[in-house]
Amino acid sequence: MTDPATLRETVRDTVRDTVRGAGRSSGRGAETRERILDAALESFGTIGYDGTSLDDLASGLGIRKQTILYHYVSKRGLLGAVxxxxxxxxxxxxxxxxxxxxxxxxxxxxxxxxxxxxxxxxxxxxxxxxxxxxxxxxxxxxxxxxxxxxxxxxxxxxxxxxxxxxxxxxxxxxxxxxxxxxxxxxxxxxxxxxxxxxxxxxxxxxxxxxxxxxxxxxxxxxxx
Amino acid sequence: MTDPATLRETVRDTVRDTVRGAGRSSGRGAETRERILDAALESFGTIGYDGTSLDDLASGLGIRKQTILYHYVSKRGLLGAVxxxxxxxxxxxxxxxxxxxxxxxxxxxxxxxxxxxxxxxxxxxxxxxxxxxxxxxxxxxxxxxxxxxxxxxxxxxxxxxxxxxxxxxxxxxxxxxxxxxxxxxxxxxxxxxxxxxxxxxxxxxxxxxxxxxxxxxxxxxxxx
DNA sequence: GCCTCTTTCTACCAGATGGTCAGGGGACTT
DNA sequence: AAGTCCCCTGACCATCTGGTAGAAAGAGGC
CATH class of the missing domain: 1.10.357.10 (Tetracycline Repressor, domain 2)
Structure with missing residues:
Protein backbone atom coordinates (compact mmCIF):
# COMPACT_ATOMS: atom_id res chain seq x y z
CA MET A 1 0.00 0.00 0.00
CA THR A 2 2.68 2.47 0.97
CA ASP A 3 5.82 0.83 -0.32
CA PRO A 4 8.63 3.24 -1.12
CA ALA A 5 8.21 2.94 -4.88
CA THR A 6 4.54 3.88 -4.82
CA LEU A 7 5.23 6.70 -2.44
CA ARG A 8 7.97 8.10 -4.61
CA GLU A 9 5.76 7.90 -7.67
CA THR A 10 2.93 9.63 -5.90
CA VAL A 11 5.16 12.46 -4.79
CA ARG A 12 6.56 12.97 -8.25
CA ASP A 13 3.14 12.97 -9.87
CA THR A 14 1.94 15.49 -7.39
CA VAL A 15 4.92 17.80 -7.71
CA ARG A 16 5.12 17.98 -11.46
CA ASP A 17 1.77 18.47 -13.05
CA THR A 18 0.07 15.63 -14.81
CA VAL A 19 0.32 17.02 -18.29
CA ARG A 20 3.65 17.89 -19.76
CA GLY A 21 3.77 21.56 -20.52
CA ALA A 22 0.41 22.42 -19.08
CA GLY A 23 -0.42 25.94 -20.03
CA ARG A 24 -0.24 25.78 -23.81
CA SER A 25 -2.95 23.54 -25.10
CA SER A 26 -2.71 24.13 -28.83
CA GLY A 27 -0.20 22.60 -31.21
CA ARG A 28 -0.03 19.47 -33.25
CA GLY A 29 0.06 17.19 -30.24
CA ALA A 30 -3.25 18.41 -28.86
CA GLU A 31 -5.22 16.00 -31.01
CA THR A 32 -3.01 13.09 -29.96
CA ARG A 33 -3.48 14.04 -26.34
CA GLU A 34 -7.24 13.95 -26.76
CA ARG A 35 -7.18 10.61 -28.54
CA ILE A 36 -5.09 9.12 -25.75
CA LEU A 37 -7.50 10.50 -23.19
CA ASP A 38 -10.48 8.97 -25.00
CA ALA A 39 -8.89 5.56 -25.26
CA ALA A 40 -7.71 5.68 -21.66
CA LEU A 41 -11.19 6.54 -20.42
CA GLU A 42 -12.62 3.59 -22.30
CA SER A 43 -9.99 1.20 -21.02
CA PHE A 44 -9.94 2.36 -17.41
CA GLY A 45 -13.73 2.41 -17.29
CA THR A 46 -14.14 -1.13 -18.59
CA ILE A 47 -11.20 -3.37 -17.81
CA GLY A 48 -9.95 -1.12 -15.02
CA TYR A 49 -6.77 0.71 -14.18
CA ASP A 50 -4.71 -2.32 -13.25
CA GLY A 51 -6.04 -4.24 -16.21
CA THR A 52 -4.93 -1.58 -18.65
CA SER A 53 -1.45 -1.81 -20.10
CA LEU A 54 0.14 1.20 -21.72
CA ASP A 55 1.43 -0.98 -24.54
CA ASP A 56 -2.05 -2.20 -25.42
CA LEU A 57 -3.45 1.28 -25.10
CA ALA A 58 -0.80 2.63 -27.44
CA SER A 59 -1.01 -0.09 -30.05
CA GLY A 60 -4.78 0.37 -30.12
CA LEU A 61 -4.09 3.96 -31.08
CA GLY A 62 -1.38 3.10 -33.58
CA ILE A 63 1.28 4.88 -31.55
CA ARG A 64 4.09 3.86 -29.24
CA LYS A 65 3.84 3.67 -25.49
CA GLN A 66 6.52 6.33 -25.14
CA THR A 67 4.23 8.82 -26.80
CA ILE A 68 1.70 8.33 -24.03
CA LEU A 69 4.40 8.75 -21.43
CA TYR A 70 5.57 11.87 -23.23
CA HIS A 71 2.20 13.58 -22.96
CA TYR A 72 1.25 12.24 -19.55
CA VAL A 73 4.19 11.78 -17.28
CA SER A 74 3.21 8.40 -15.89
CA LYS A 75 0.36 5.93 -15.92
CA ARG A 76 -1.04 7.50 -12.80
CA GLY A 77 -0.67 10.86 -14.41
CA LEU A 78 -2.81 9.60 -17.26
CA LEU A 79 -5.42 8.36 -14.84
CA GLY A 80 -5.35 11.72 -13.15
CA ALA A 81 -5.93 13.50 -16.45
CA VAL A 82 -8.82 11.20 -17.33
CA MET B 1 -9.86 -10.79 -24.68
CA THR B 2 -9.54 -14.23 -26.22
CA ASP B 3 -5.82 -14.47 -26.80
CA PRO B 4 -4.48 -18.01 -26.90
CA ALA B 5 -2.84 -17.83 -23.47
CA THR B 6 -6.04 -16.79 -21.72
CA LEU B 7 -8.01 -19.39 -23.60
CA ARG B 8 -5.62 -22.15 -22.67
CA GLU B 9 -5.69 -21.09 -19.05
CA THR B 10 -9.46 -21.02 -19.02
CA VAL B 11 -9.67 -24.48 -20.49
CA ARG B 12 -7.25 -25.91 -17.98
CA ASP B 13 -9.01 -24.33 -15.05
CA THR B 14 -12.29 -25.70 -16.24
CA VAL B 15 -11.04 -29.21 -16.92
CA ARG B 16 -9.25 -29.81 -13.66
CA ASP B 17 -11.27 -28.64 -10.77
CA THR B 18 -10.36 -25.48 -8.98
CA VAL B 19 -9.26 -27.12 -5.79
CA ARG B 20 -6.56 -29.71 -5.83
CA GLY B 21 -7.92 -33.00 -4.60
CA ALA B 22 -11.48 -31.86 -4.22
CA GLY B 23 -13.42 -34.56 -2.46
CA ARG B 24 -11.48 -34.91 0.75
CA SER B 25 -11.69 -31.75 2.73
CA SER B 26 -10.06 -32.74 5.96
CA GLY B 27 -6.34 -32.93 6.63
CA ARG B 28 -3.71 -30.52 7.78
CA GLY B 29 -4.04 -28.28 4.75
CA ALA B 30 -7.72 -27.55 5.25
CA GLU B 31 -7.01 -24.71 7.65
CA THR B 32 -4.45 -23.23 5.27
CA ARG B 33 -6.94 -23.43 2.44
CA GLU B 34 -9.48 -21.49 4.47
CA ARG B 35 -6.98 -18.84 5.48
CA ILE B 36 -5.97 -18.36 1.87
CA LEU B 37 -9.61 -18.06 0.88
CA ASP B 38 -10.25 -15.41 3.54
CA ALA B 39 -7.26 -13.34 2.53
CA ALA B 40 -8.10 -13.68 -1.16
CA LEU B 41 -11.65 -12.52 -0.58
CA GLU B 42 -10.39 -9.47 1.24
CA SER B 43 -7.85 -8.63 -1.43
CA PHE B 44 -10.05 -9.28 -4.47
CA GLY B 45 -12.90 -7.37 -2.89
CA THR B 46 -10.87 -4.28 -2.13
CA ILE B 47 -7.93 -3.78 -4.45
CA GLY B 48 -9.39 -6.06 -7.12
CA TYR B 49 -8.34 -9.14 -9.00
CA ASP B 50 -5.73 -7.50 -11.19
CA GLY B 51 -4.43 -5.49 -8.30
CA THR B 52 -3.83 -8.57 -6.20
CA SER B 53 -0.49 -10.30 -6.49
CA LEU B 54 -0.05 -13.82 -5.27
CA ASP B 55 3.26 -12.89 -3.70
CA ASP B 56 1.68 -10.16 -1.59
CA LEU B 57 -1.21 -12.39 -0.68
CA ALA B 58 1.17 -15.12 0.44
CA SER B 59 3.52 -12.92 2.41
CA GLY B 60 0.54 -11.43 4.18
CA LEU B 61 -0.27 -14.93 5.32
CA GLY B 62 3.30 -15.81 6.21
CA ILE B 63 3.49 -18.48 3.54
CA ARG B 64 5.00 -18.80 0.07
CA LYS B 65 3.17 -18.15 -3.14
CA GLN B 66 3.68 -21.73 -4.24
CA THR B 67 1.56 -22.91 -1.35
CA ILE B 68 -1.34 -20.95 -2.75
CA LEU B 69 -0.75 -22.42 -6.17
CA TYR B 70 -0.61 -25.85 -4.62
CA HIS B 71 -4.06 -25.58 -3.10
CA TYR B 72 -5.67 -23.60 -5.90
CA VAL B 73 -4.30 -24.50 -9.27
CA SER B 74 -3.99 -20.99 -10.62
CA LYS B 75 -4.86 -17.43 -9.74
CA ARG B 76 -8.11 -17.77 -11.63
CA GLY B 77 -8.77 -20.99 -9.82
CA LEU B 78 -8.41 -19.08 -6.57
CA LEU B 79 -10.83 -16.44 -7.76
CA GLY B 80 -13.24 -19.17 -8.76
CA ALA B 81 -13.03 -20.73 -5.32
CA VAL B 82 -13.63 -17.39 -3.64
C1' DG C 1 13.04 -49.77 7.97
C1' DC C 2 10.51 -48.70 3.82
C1' DC C 3 6.98 -46.82 1.07
C1' DT C 4 3.43 -43.48 0.00
C1' DC C 5 0.78 -39.42 0.41
C1' DT C 6 0.32 -34.66 1.73
C1' DT C 7 2.05 -30.29 2.43
C1' DT C 8 5.33 -26.80 2.08
C1' DC C 9 9.44 -24.96 0.54
C1' DT C 10 13.70 -23.20 -2.59
C1' DA C 11 15.12 -22.15 -7.11
C1' DC C 12 14.05 -20.73 -11.39
C1' DC C 13 11.78 -18.95 -15.69
C1' DA C 14 9.53 -16.54 -19.61
C1' DG C 15 6.79 -12.84 -20.39
C1' DA C 16 4.81 -8.47 -19.48
C1' DT C 17 4.90 -3.93 -17.34
C1' DG C 18 5.99 0.92 -16.31
C1' DG C 19 9.59 3.85 -17.11
C1' DT C 20 14.37 6.08 -18.79
C1' DC C 21 17.53 7.84 -22.33
C1' DA C 22 19.07 9.49 -26.33
C1' DG C 23 18.03 10.64 -30.89
C1' DG C 24 15.41 11.76 -35.29
C1' DG C 25 12.54 14.69 -37.93
C1' DG C 26 9.38 18.42 -38.94
C1' DA C 27 8.11 23.37 -38.50
C1' DC C 28 9.06 27.85 -37.46
C1' DT C 29 12.37 31.80 -36.34
C1' DT C 30 16.42 34.46 -37.00
C1' DA D 1 21.70 27.77 -43.07
C1' DA D 2 21.59 27.35 -38.23
C1' DG D 3 19.19 27.08 -34.06
C1' DT D 4 15.24 25.83 -31.41
C1' DC D 5 11.11 23.88 -29.97
C1' DC D 6 7.59 20.29 -30.18
C1' DC D 7 6.34 15.63 -31.12
C1' DC D 8 7.36 11.02 -31.57
C1' DT D 9 10.09 6.71 -31.49
C1' DG D 10 13.68 2.66 -30.98
C1' DA D 11 16.50 0.45 -27.75
C1' DC D 12 16.96 -0.72 -23.31
C1' DC D 13 16.16 -1.76 -18.30
C1' DA D 14 14.66 -3.13 -13.51
C1' DT D 15 11.04 -5.14 -11.58
C1' DC D 16 7.17 -7.86 -10.91
C1' DT D 17 3.97 -11.32 -12.65
C1' DG D 18 1.85 -16.09 -12.66
C1' DG D 19 3.52 -20.45 -13.13
C1' DT D 20 6.78 -24.91 -13.24
C1' DA D 21 10.18 -28.42 -11.41
C1' DG D 22 11.91 -30.71 -7.86
C1' DA D 23 13.10 -31.69 -3.36
C1' DA D 24 12.64 -31.73 1.84
C1' DA D 25 9.91 -32.87 5.79
C1' DG D 26 6.45 -35.01 8.21
C1' DA D 27 2.72 -38.57 9.05
C1' DG D 28 0.93 -42.95 8.71
C1' DG D 29 0.48 -47.86 6.95
C1' DC D 30 2.89 -52.20 6.28
Missing amino acids: VDRCAADLNTALLEVLEGEATDWERVEALVRSVFRVALEQPLLMGLLREVSRPGSPAAPRLKGAMGPLMERAQAWMEREMDAGRMRRTDAQLVLISAYSTVVGLATEVEVLRAAGLEPTMRTVATRRRELLRFLRASLDPQR | VDRCAADLNTALLEVLEGEATDWERVEALVRSVFRVALEQPLLMGLLREVSRPGSPAAPRLKGAMGPLMERAQAWMEREMDAGRMRRTDAQLVLISAYSTVVGLATEVEVLRAAGLEPTMRTVATRRRELLRFLRASLDPQR
Missing part, protein backbone atom coordinates in the same frame (compact mmCIF):
# COMPACT_ATOMS: atom_id res chain seq x y z
CA VAL A 83 -10.42 11.77 -13.96
CA ASP A 84 -9.94 15.50 -14.28
CA ARG A 85 -11.63 15.63 -17.66
CA CYS A 86 -14.56 13.54 -16.50
CA ALA A 87 -14.97 15.63 -13.40
CA ALA A 88 -14.90 18.72 -15.61
CA ASP A 89 -17.64 17.26 -17.80
CA LEU A 90 -19.79 16.55 -14.78
CA ASN A 91 -19.00 19.94 -13.34
CA THR A 92 -20.11 21.85 -16.41
CA ALA A 93 -23.29 19.81 -16.67
CA LEU A 94 -24.14 20.54 -13.06
CA LEU A 95 -23.04 24.15 -13.07
CA GLU A 96 -25.30 24.75 -16.03
CA VAL A 97 -28.21 23.80 -13.82
CA LEU A 98 -26.95 25.47 -10.68
CA GLU A 99 -26.68 28.74 -12.57
CA GLY A 100 -29.97 28.26 -14.35
CA GLU A 101 -33.20 29.78 -13.18
CA ALA A 102 -34.87 26.71 -11.78
CA THR A 103 -35.46 26.94 -8.03
CA ASP A 104 -36.48 24.73 -5.15
CA TRP A 105 -37.72 21.33 -6.13
CA GLU A 106 -37.47 22.05 -9.83
CA ARG A 107 -33.80 22.62 -9.41
CA VAL A 108 -33.33 19.27 -7.71
CA GLU A 109 -35.22 17.62 -10.50
CA ALA A 110 -33.16 19.42 -13.11
CA LEU A 111 -29.95 18.31 -11.40
CA VAL A 112 -31.01 14.70 -11.40
CA ARG A 113 -32.06 14.82 -15.04
CA SER A 114 -28.80 16.46 -15.94
CA VAL A 115 -26.72 13.76 -14.28
CA PHE A 116 -28.78 11.01 -15.85
CA ARG A 117 -28.34 12.61 -19.24
CA VAL A 118 -24.59 12.57 -18.81
CA ALA A 119 -24.75 8.97 -17.64
CA LEU A 120 -26.70 7.99 -20.74
CA GLU A 121 -24.55 9.92 -23.18
CA GLN A 122 -21.25 8.85 -21.66
CA PRO A 123 -21.70 5.50 -19.98
CA LEU A 124 -17.92 5.14 -19.92
CA LEU A 125 -17.73 8.06 -17.54
CA MET A 126 -19.83 6.13 -15.05
CA GLY A 127 -17.58 3.13 -15.47
CA LEU A 128 -14.62 5.29 -14.61
CA LEU A 129 -16.34 6.70 -11.56
CA ARG A 130 -17.05 3.20 -10.42
CA GLU A 131 -13.47 2.20 -10.95
CA VAL A 132 -12.10 5.22 -9.18
CA SER A 133 -14.47 5.37 -6.22
CA ARG A 134 -12.93 2.30 -4.74
CA PRO A 135 -10.92 2.24 -1.56
CA GLY A 136 -7.25 2.56 -2.26
CA SER A 137 -7.74 3.70 -5.82
CA PRO A 138 -4.80 5.86 -6.85
CA ALA A 139 -7.15 8.52 -8.16
CA ALA A 140 -9.61 8.67 -5.29
CA PRO A 141 -8.04 11.78 -3.76
CA ARG A 142 -7.90 13.41 -7.18
CA LEU A 143 -11.58 12.75 -7.78
CA LYS A 144 -12.31 14.17 -4.39
CA GLY A 145 -10.30 17.25 -5.26
CA ALA A 146 -12.01 17.71 -8.59
CA MET A 147 -15.58 17.09 -7.47
CA GLY A 148 -15.28 18.22 -3.90
CA PRO A 149 -15.87 21.93 -4.44
CA LEU A 150 -19.05 21.28 -6.39
CA MET A 151 -20.26 18.84 -3.77
CA GLU A 152 -19.60 21.40 -1.06
CA ARG A 153 -21.43 24.01 -3.07
CA ALA A 154 -24.43 21.72 -3.51
CA GLN A 155 -24.34 20.92 0.18
CA ALA A 156 -24.19 24.57 1.13
CA TRP A 157 -27.10 25.35 -1.15
CA MET A 158 -29.16 22.57 0.36
CA GLU A 159 -28.43 23.81 3.83
CA ARG A 160 -29.50 27.30 2.90
CA GLU A 161 -32.73 25.87 1.56
CA MET A 162 -33.20 24.01 4.81
CA ASP A 163 -32.59 27.15 6.82
CA ALA A 164 -35.20 28.92 4.74
CA GLY A 165 -37.65 26.09 5.36
CA ARG A 166 -37.96 25.21 1.71
CA MET A 167 -36.33 21.83 2.35
CA ARG A 168 -36.82 19.39 5.11
CA ARG A 169 -33.92 19.32 7.48
CA THR A 170 -31.74 16.26 6.94
CA ASP A 171 -28.10 15.40 6.47
CA ALA A 172 -27.36 17.02 3.12
CA GLN A 173 -24.11 15.14 2.58
CA LEU A 174 -25.82 11.84 3.16
CA VAL A 175 -28.51 12.61 0.63
CA LEU A 176 -25.93 13.65 -1.95
CA ILE A 177 -23.90 10.51 -1.49
CA SER A 178 -27.00 8.36 -1.74
CA ALA A 179 -27.91 10.05 -4.98
CA TYR A 180 -24.38 9.67 -6.28
CA SER A 181 -24.21 5.98 -5.51
CA THR A 182 -27.59 5.44 -7.13
CA VAL A 183 -26.31 6.91 -10.36
CA VAL A 184 -23.09 4.94 -10.29
CA GLY A 185 -25.10 1.86 -9.38
CA LEU A 186 -27.13 2.45 -12.48
CA ALA A 187 -24.01 1.90 -14.56
CA THR A 188 -23.40 -1.39 -12.80
CA GLU A 189 -26.96 -2.36 -13.38
CA VAL A 190 -26.71 -1.72 -17.08
CA GLU A 191 -23.62 -3.90 -17.23
CA VAL A 192 -25.26 -6.74 -15.34
CA LEU A 193 -28.23 -6.49 -17.64
CA ARG A 194 -25.94 -6.81 -20.62
CA ALA A 195 -24.21 -9.79 -19.01
CA ALA A 196 -27.62 -11.40 -18.54
CA GLY A 197 -28.26 -10.93 -22.24
CA LEU A 198 -30.79 -8.11 -21.90
CA GLU A 199 -30.20 -4.93 -23.78
CA PRO A 200 -31.06 -2.15 -21.34
CA THR A 201 -33.93 -0.06 -22.53
CA MET A 202 -34.89 3.48 -21.82
CA ARG A 203 -37.53 2.11 -19.49
CA THR A 204 -35.10 0.68 -16.95
CA VAL A 205 -33.23 3.94 -16.77
CA ALA A 206 -36.40 5.97 -16.48
CA THR A 207 -37.62 3.73 -13.68
CA ARG A 208 -34.40 4.24 -11.79
CA ARG A 209 -34.59 7.97 -12.23
CA ARG A 210 -38.15 8.07 -11.03
CA GLU A 211 -37.13 6.07 -7.97
CA LEU A 212 -34.30 8.44 -7.18
CA LEU A 213 -36.56 11.44 -7.51
CA ARG A 214 -39.11 9.80 -5.26
CA PHE A 215 -36.39 9.15 -2.70
CA LEU A 216 -35.20 12.73 -2.87
CA ARG A 217 -38.71 14.08 -2.58
CA ALA A 218 -39.31 11.88 0.44
CA SER A 219 -36.12 13.13 2.01
CA LEU A 220 -36.36 16.79 1.14
CA ASP A 221 -39.92 17.88 0.61
CA PRO A 222 -40.97 19.98 3.61
CA GLN A 223 -44.58 18.80 3.37
CA ARG A 224 -44.81 15.19 4.40
CA VAL B 83 -16.63 -16.71 -5.84
CA ASP B 84 -17.99 -20.16 -5.18
CA ARG B 85 -17.77 -19.78 -1.44
CA CYS B 86 -19.42 -16.37 -1.49
CA ALA B 87 -22.17 -17.63 -3.75
CA ALA B 88 -22.67 -20.53 -1.37
CA ASP B 89 -22.98 -18.13 1.56
CA LEU B 90 -25.58 -16.11 -0.27
CA ASN B 91 -27.35 -19.22 -1.40
CA THR B 92 -27.74 -20.65 2.08
CA ALA B 93 -28.96 -17.31 3.40
CA LEU B 94 -31.56 -17.08 0.67
CA LEU B 95 -32.59 -20.71 0.72
CA GLU B 96 -33.25 -20.40 4.43
CA VAL B 97 -35.90 -17.84 3.61
CA LEU B 98 -37.21 -19.54 0.49
CA GLU B 99 -37.85 -22.67 2.52
CA GLY B 100 -39.24 -20.76 5.46
CA GLU B 101 -42.91 -20.26 6.03
CA ALA B 102 -43.20 -16.61 5.10
CA THR B 103 -45.40 -16.06 2.07
CA ASP B 104 -46.30 -13.33 -0.36
CA TRP B 105 -45.05 -9.91 0.55
CA GLU B 106 -43.60 -11.09 3.84
CA ARG B 107 -41.38 -13.43 1.94
CA VAL B 108 -40.07 -10.63 -0.27
CA GLU B 109 -39.37 -8.58 2.83
CA ALA B 110 -37.63 -11.48 4.49
CA LEU B 111 -35.46 -11.99 1.42
CA VAL B 112 -34.38 -8.39 1.37
CA ARG B 113 -33.62 -8.38 5.07
CA SER B 114 -31.66 -11.57 4.68
CA VAL B 115 -29.49 -10.15 1.92
CA PHE B 116 -28.89 -6.96 3.83
CA ARG B 117 -27.89 -8.93 6.86
CA VAL B 118 -25.29 -10.77 4.83
CA ALA B 119 -24.10 -7.48 3.36
CA LEU B 120 -23.64 -6.03 6.83
CA GLU B 121 -21.94 -9.05 8.30
CA GLN B 122 -19.66 -9.63 5.34
CA PRO B 123 -19.09 -6.33 3.58
CA LEU B 124 -16.15 -7.89 1.76
CA LEU B 125 -18.54 -10.20 0.01
CA MET B 126 -20.26 -7.22 -1.55
CA GLY B 127 -16.91 -5.85 -2.63
CA LEU B 128 -16.19 -9.09 -4.38
CA LEU B 129 -19.55 -9.10 -6.11
CA ARG B 130 -18.85 -5.62 -7.31
CA GLU B 131 -15.46 -6.63 -8.61
CA VAL B 132 -16.76 -9.71 -10.31
CA SER B 133 -19.92 -8.31 -11.84
CA ARG B 134 -17.92 -6.27 -14.26
CA PRO B 135 -17.90 -6.90 -17.96
CA GLY B 136 -15.02 -9.11 -18.94
CA SER B 137 -14.32 -10.25 -15.42
CA PRO B 138 -12.75 -13.71 -15.49
CA ALA B 139 -15.20 -14.95 -12.91
CA ALA B 140 -18.40 -13.51 -14.34
CA PRO B 141 -19.47 -16.83 -15.90
CA ARG B 142 -18.65 -18.66 -12.70
CA LEU B 143 -20.76 -16.28 -10.65
CA LYS B 144 -23.54 -16.73 -13.13
CA GLY B 145 -23.21 -20.49 -12.79
CA ALA B 146 -23.19 -20.39 -9.00
CA MET B 147 -26.00 -17.90 -8.52
CA GLY B 148 -27.98 -18.61 -11.67
CA PRO B 149 -30.06 -21.52 -10.38
CA LEU B 150 -31.19 -19.54 -7.37
CA MET B 151 -32.01 -16.56 -9.53
CA GLU B 152 -34.03 -18.74 -11.84
CA ARG B 153 -35.83 -20.24 -8.90
CA ALA B 154 -36.67 -16.80 -7.54
CA GLN B 155 -37.83 -15.73 -10.97
CA ALA B 156 -40.02 -18.80 -11.36
CA TRP B 157 -41.53 -18.22 -7.94
CA MET B 158 -42.29 -14.61 -8.79
CA GLU B 159 -43.94 -15.63 -12.01
CA ARG B 160 -46.11 -18.14 -10.21
CA GLU B 161 -47.13 -15.41 -7.81
CA MET B 162 -47.98 -13.22 -10.75
CA ASP B 163 -50.05 -15.94 -12.35
CA ALA B 164 -51.93 -16.33 -9.09
CA GLY B 165 -52.55 -12.59 -9.00
CA ARG B 166 -50.67 -12.10 -5.74
CA MET B 167 -48.05 -10.03 -7.49
CA ARG B 168 -48.40 -7.37 -10.09
CA ARG B 169 -47.30 -8.56 -13.49
CA THR B 170 -43.89 -7.15 -14.42
CA ASP B 171 -40.58 -8.36 -15.73
CA ALA B 172 -39.35 -10.52 -12.86
CA GLN B 173 -35.78 -10.65 -14.08
CA LEU B 174 -35.63 -6.88 -14.33
CA VAL B 175 -36.86 -6.47 -10.78
CA LEU B 176 -34.34 -8.98 -9.50
CA ILE B 177 -31.47 -7.31 -11.26
CA SER B 178 -32.51 -3.91 -9.96
CA ALA B 179 -32.61 -5.27 -6.45
CA TYR B 180 -29.26 -6.94 -6.91
CA SER B 181 -27.57 -3.79 -8.16
CA THR B 182 -29.06 -1.80 -5.32
CA VAL B 183 -27.46 -4.10 -2.81
CA VAL B 184 -24.12 -4.10 -4.56
CA GLY B 185 -24.39 -0.34 -4.90
CA LEU B 186 -24.72 -0.22 -1.15
CA ALA B 187 -21.16 -1.46 -0.89
CA THR B 188 -19.98 1.35 -3.13
CA GLU B 189 -21.91 3.81 -1.06
CA VAL B 190 -20.35 2.65 2.15
CA GLU B 191 -16.93 3.04 0.61
CA VAL B 192 -17.64 6.52 -0.67
CA LEU B 193 -18.90 7.46 2.75
CA ARG B 194 -15.68 6.25 4.27
CA ALA B 195 -13.68 8.19 1.70
CA ALA B 196 -15.65 11.28 2.66
CA GLY B 197 -14.65 10.71 6.25
CA LEU B 198 -18.04 9.52 7.48
CA GLU B 199 -18.31 6.24 9.24
CA PRO B 200 -21.41 4.59 7.85
CA THR B 201 -24.05 4.09 10.47
CA MET B 202 -26.88 1.67 10.73
CA ARG B 203 -29.14 4.48 9.64
CA THR B 204 -27.73 4.80 6.14
CA VAL B 205 -28.11 1.09 5.57
CA ALA B 206 -31.62 1.06 6.97
CA THR B 207 -32.57 3.93 4.72
CA ARG B 208 -31.32 2.08 1.69
CA ARG B 209 -33.21 -1.02 2.68
CA ARG B 210 -36.39 0.90 3.17
CA GLU B 211 -35.93 2.42 -0.26
CA LEU B 212 -35.46 -0.94 -1.87
CA LEU B 213 -38.54 -2.32 -0.18
CA ARG B 214 -40.55 0.67 -1.31
CA PHE B 215 -39.34 0.12 -4.84
CA LEU B 216 -40.24 -3.54 -4.72
CA ARG B 217 -43.65 -2.82 -3.28
CA ALA B 218 -44.27 -0.28 -5.99
CA SER B 219 -43.26 -2.82 -8.61
CA LEU B 220 -44.94 -5.88 -7.20
CA ASP B 221 -47.88 -5.01 -5.02
CA PRO B 222 -51.07 -5.91 -6.90
CA GLN B 223 -53.03 -3.06 -5.29
CA ARG B 224 -51.79 0.24 -6.70
